Amino acid sequence: MGQEIRQKEKKTLAELAAVIRSKNAGPFEITFDILFDNACYYRRVKESGVLTRSSICQLYSARAEDVVCLEYFDQALGIKVTLRRHHPSGSAGERDTYGAQQHVPLLTIEIPDFFAPPSWPGVTVT
Amino acid sequence: MKEIRILSPQGMLGYGYPSSSFEEGLQASPDMIAVDAGSTDGGPHRLGLGMGGVSRYATKKDLQPLILAAKERHIPLIIGSAGGSGAGKRVDWLLDIVKEIAKEQGLRLKVATIYADINKQWLYQRWQEGKVDPVDSAPPLSAESIKETTALVAQMGVEPYLEALKEKPDIIIGGRTYDPVMSAALPILNGMDPGLAFHLGKILECGALAATPGTAKDGMLGILRDGHFLVQPLNPERKCTAQSVAAHTMYEKSHPYYLHGPGGMLDLSECRFEQVDERTVKVSGSRFIPSESYTVKVEGVRQDGFRTVLICGIRDPYLLQQLDEVLAQVQDEVRSYFDQTSFQMFFKVYGRDGVMGAWEPEREALGHEVGLVAEVVAGTQEMADSICAYTRSLLMHFDYKGRVSTAGNLALPFAPPEFSAGPVFSFSVYHAVTIDDPLSLFPVKYVELRGE
Numbered sequence: 001m002g003q004e005i006r007q008k009e010k011k012t013l014a015e016l017a018a019v020i021r022s023k024n025a026g027p028f029e030i031t032f033d034i035l036f037d038n039a040c041y042y043r044r045v046k047e048s049g050v051l052t053r054s055s056i057c058q059l060y061s062a063r064a065e066d067v068v069c070l071e072y073f074d075q076a077l078g079i080k081v082t083l084r085r086h087h088p089s090g091s092a093g094e095r096d097t098y099g100a101q102q103h104v105p106l107l108t109i110e111i112p113d114f115f116a117p118p119s120w121p122g123v124t125v126t
Numbered sequence: 127m128k129e130i131r132i133l134s135p136q137g138m139l140g141y142g143y144p145s146s147s148f149e150e151g152l153q154a155s156p157d158m159i160a161v162d163a164g165s166t167d168g169g170p171h172r173l174g175l176g177m178g179g180v181s182r183y184a185t186k187k188d189l190q191p192l193i194l195a196a197k198e199r200h201i202p203l204i205i206g207s208a209g210g211s212g213a214g215k216r217v218d219w220l221l222d223i224v225k226e227i228a229k230e231q232g233l234r235l236k237v238a239t240i241y242a243d244i245n246k247q248w249l250y251q252r253w254q255e256g257k258v259d260p261v262d263s264a265p266p267l268s269a270e271s272i273k274e275t276t277a278l279v280a281q282m283g284v285e286p287y288l289e290a291l292k293e294k295p296d297i298i299i300g301g302r303t304y305d306p307v308m309s310a311a312l313p314i315l316n317g318m319d320p321g322l323a324f325h326l327g328k329i330l331e332c333g334a335l336a337a338t339p340g341t342a343k344d345g346m347l348g349i350l351r352d353g354h355f356l357v358q359p360l361n362p363e364r365k366c367t368a369q370s371v372a373a374h375t376m377y378e379k380s381h382p383y384y385l386h387g388p389g390g391m392l393d394l395s396e397c398r399f400e401q402v403d404e405r406t407v408k409v410s411g412s413r414f415i416p417s418e419s420y421t422v423k424v425e426g427v428r429q430d431g432f433r434t435v436l437i438c439g440i441r442d443p444y445l446l447q448q449l450d451e452v453l454a455q456v457q458d459e460v461r462s463y464f465d466q467t468s469f470q471m472f473f474k475v476y477g478r479d480g481v482m483g484a485w486e487p488e489r490e491a492l493g494h495e496v497g498l499v500a501e502v503v504a505g506t507q508e509m510a511d512s513i514c515a516y517t518r519s520l521l522m523h524f525d526y527k528g529r530v531s532t533a534g535n536l537a538l539p540f541a542p543p544e545f546s547a548g549p550v551f552s553f554s555v556y557h558a559v560t561i562d563d564p565l566s567l568f569p570v571k572y573v574e575l576r577g578e
Contacts, residue, residue, distance in 0.1 A: 019373065024167055025380045027553045028263035035373040060485045068263060073382035075399055076372030080382040084263040086484055090169020091552035092430055092503040093472045097169050101481050 009113035013106055016041040022103035025082055027089035029068060030099035032106060034079040042077040048111045056081055059105045130313045130350045131156045132326070135360075137333030137342025139163040139188055139205060140180025147334075147345050147360035152195055154347050159196050160308035162331040163220065164207025166553075167378075170427040173277045174551035178210030178219075186223050193227055196296060197235065203297045204287065204308045206331075211425075212302025213279050214243040220299050221573065228575040235297060235575040238290040240568050242301030244278040244424055249559065257560040261423050262380055264556040271554040275426040278555060283388025283422065284320075285564035287311035293572060301568070302425065304387045305331040313350045324392050325412035326355045328385065329374055336374030337364040354410035356402060365405035372399040388423070389564060390416040419560045422567065426555030431469070432507040433547040434514035436500040438521075439537035444528045446492060449475065452526050460517050469504035469513055498536070503550050514544045 014020060019035040034051075036042035045051065053067045062083055069082035087093040096102055133156035136143040140163070166172075168179045178185075196203035209216025217239050228235050250272050252258055258267050279302040287307055290298045292315075300308070306327025313323040326348045329336045334344035337359035344364065349356040357366050375394055376382040383394040397411035440446060453473045461467060477496035479486035500517055504510040522536050529535075561567060 018369075023378045025378050026262045026264075027166060027170065027556055029380055031378065031380055033373065033376050035369070035376075037367075037369050059487060061487070062485070069381050071382050073372070073376060075397065076376055076382065077369060078373055078376050078382060080376055082380045088170075088552050089166070090171060092433070092470050092501065092550050094169075095474060095481060095483050098167055102485060104482070105485075105487050 010110050013045065013109040013111060016045060016111060020103050020106050022099050022101065024089050024097070024099040028085055029082050030085055030102050031069070032081040032083070032103055034081075034106065036077040039077055044113075045079065045111050046072055050109060050111055051079060051081070055109075056083070059109070128316070128318065128352060130158070130316060130318065132309045132312070132330060132348040132350070133159045133345065133360075134309065134330035134333055134348065135159065135161060135192060135345040136188065137162065137331070137335055138165070138180065140178070140184040141333070141343045142184065142188060143333070143343060143345055144361060145191065148191060148195070150362075151345055151347055151360045152199070156201060156347065158202045158204060158312050159192055160204045160206075160327075160330060161192065162207060162305055162308060163205050164210045164212045164216075164302065166425060168210070170551040170553045171549070173211035173213060173279065173425065174427040174429060174549060176211070176213060176215050176277070178216060180210070182219075182223065185220070186227065189223060190227050190231070193224065193233065193235070193297065194231065197233055202291065202295065202312065204300070204311060205298065206300040206303035206305065206308040208299050208301060211277075211279065212242050212281075212300070213277060214241045214301060217241060217299055217301050224297060224299065225575055228577045231577065233575070233577040235577065236293075236295045237573045237575060238293060238295040238298045239571050239573065240282065240286045240290060240298065240300045241571070242279045242282055242303070242568055244280045244426075244567065246272055246275060246278060249278065249424060249426075249555070252559050258557045261556050261558050264553070267555060267557050271428065272426075274428040275554045276429055278424060278426040280559070280567050281388065281423040281425065282568045283307060283420075283564050284311050284314055286568040286570055288315050289565060290570045291315050295572065306387065309348060318350055318352070319414075321392065321412040321414035322350060322353075322355050322409070324387065324414055325375070325394060325397065325409060326350055326357070328392070329357055329371060332374065332377065334359045334361065334364055335377070336371050337366050338370040339364060340370065340374075354408050356406055356408050358406040362405075366407040368399040368401045368407050371407040371409060389420045390414055420562070420564050421558040421560050422564070424555050424557050424559050425553065427551045428554035430550045430552050431503040431505050432510045433550045434502045434507070434510040435545045435547050436514050436518050436543055437539060437545075438498050438518070438543065439495060439539065440498055440535065441495045441537065442531050442535065443494070444530065445526060445535055446494075446496060448526055449496070452521075452524055456517060456520050456524060459520055460513060463516060464513055469502060469509065471513070471517070472501040474499040474501065507546050507548070511544065511546055518543055
């Protein structure tokens with residue numbers, strides 16, 4: 001039962017976040033900002049444990065050493081992930097000089113329900 | 127209470143801004159106008175080719191009201207990373223536009239120019255002394271990469287601007303500059319907190335991008351006081367929210383709250399963002415932590431060859447199903463025909479993984495047509511053109527398995543189908559160099575324009 005409700009409450013990152021963007025951070029890295037305007041959603045994503053170095057690696061077929069940063073910035077309700085680029089900005093083989101269109105795989109990451117399962121005392125799930 | 131008001135009219139000189147916003151900013155009695163004019167974001171070719179990301183026309187159009195307002199109010203106009211790359215010839219390019227405006231408007235102007243060009247021997251010596259380290263994910267520097275470098279600038283800190291401001295110029299045109307410096311210089315000269323000053327500068331250098339709705343084509347007012355600063359957009363249709371300003375703090379940096387710059391690091395881990403009124407945000411707690419030794423980032427580019435590009439479309443489902451095999455075979459045949467490997471060839475399949483390449487997670491979801499871009503980079507433009515044309519003819523008539531469309535495999539939208547795209551550059555140097563004197567690399571010069 002609890003499992004069903006939690007399943008129903010799953011949201012994608014795009015549904016929870018206000019901004020999901022990618023941008024070059026210098027010529028050798030692309031950085032991803034996931035920003036929230038709702039502290040509850042931010043906490044839900046942070047505490048879900050879904051966004052990890054290994055889940056990012058899997059999503060982007062990246063190597064562990066290519067994830068140079070994965071940090072939470074509580075004051076900004078923001079999450080930053082920075083990846084090493086395949087091709088330095090603007091060089092031969094470039095696909096995205098500004099790195100502006102690399103955010104898309106993040107949009108559909110599924111975040112489970114933040115709230116405790118209904119079996120917990122005093123908690124009602126509606 | 128000591129207070130400095132900074133008007134940032136736009137995120138990049140030449141991007142345009144609403145004149146109503148600029149007027150609004152002037153109503154707030156700013157103590158200075160600061161504008162960023164460059165970036166490495168557009169790629170290495172700007173430094174390599176000595177070109178900018180915006181036109182001379184747009185630069186002049188944006189600049190003229192700034193100069194007139196600054197002169198009329200006796201406040202400094204500070205421009206950083208002139209002409210895109212901040213190289214010396216781009217500083218002179220911007221100075222030339224200022225001269226033209228002074229002449230046309232009959233203005234007397236004292237202009238300070240600060241140059242940021244670096245000499246290769248100097249870098250080589252520093253490298254030999256072990257004073258050079260990669261910035262971010264740049265590869266280690268080698269003697270060869272220094273040798274191949276054709277243009278080199280260092281990103282200056284606040285110190286050369288402090289020198290220039292002491293002479294009270296009307297305008298400062300800075301070469302390559304750490305982005306927050308243009309706004310931070312006057313406050314720091316007045317003894318205000320560098321942590322707050324740099325953080326404010328980091329927000330203001332992008333114009334109204336930290337507002338919501340955000341844009342670099344509009345401006346912002348920053349008010350620096352003891353213990354905090356305020357930011358507010360100039361356009362009443364925008365507002366700063368605690369969230370939008372905090373979010374912008376993270377923008378285009380590798381780490382969300384440790385930001386490295388010349389001579390130290392900005393530590394924003396403890397800063398607070400508070401909503402003061404509907405459109406204004408108060409920021410406090412930003413700290414600048416000076417590093418033990420002073421480092422500047424040096425940016426250099428090398429030319430990797432010349433590029434030719436082919437753009438075409440593929441609609442045939444039999445070809446689409448085996449596109450990778452065909453492209454691999456074509457590449458092999460091209461390499462064998464030209465009997466050399468000293469060129470690079472890249473295929474970008476738009477409609478499949480053209481945007482993301484190896485990062486694409488949905489590579490198997492093939493549409494009914496794709497756009498194919500072939501990129502060839504070779505030692506000369508002629509060789510790149512030859513290889514790209516040969517590739518096109520081979521692709522056009524390639525006899526893949528099950529082929530029924532024997533008249534040709536490509537839809538060519540352009541005649542001629544290939545484009546000579548000119549020199550290709552990459553960043554050969556993107557390194558922090560330890561220096562003894564933050565001023566020594568950045569000569570300040572003064573020009574008196576008489577406006578006639």
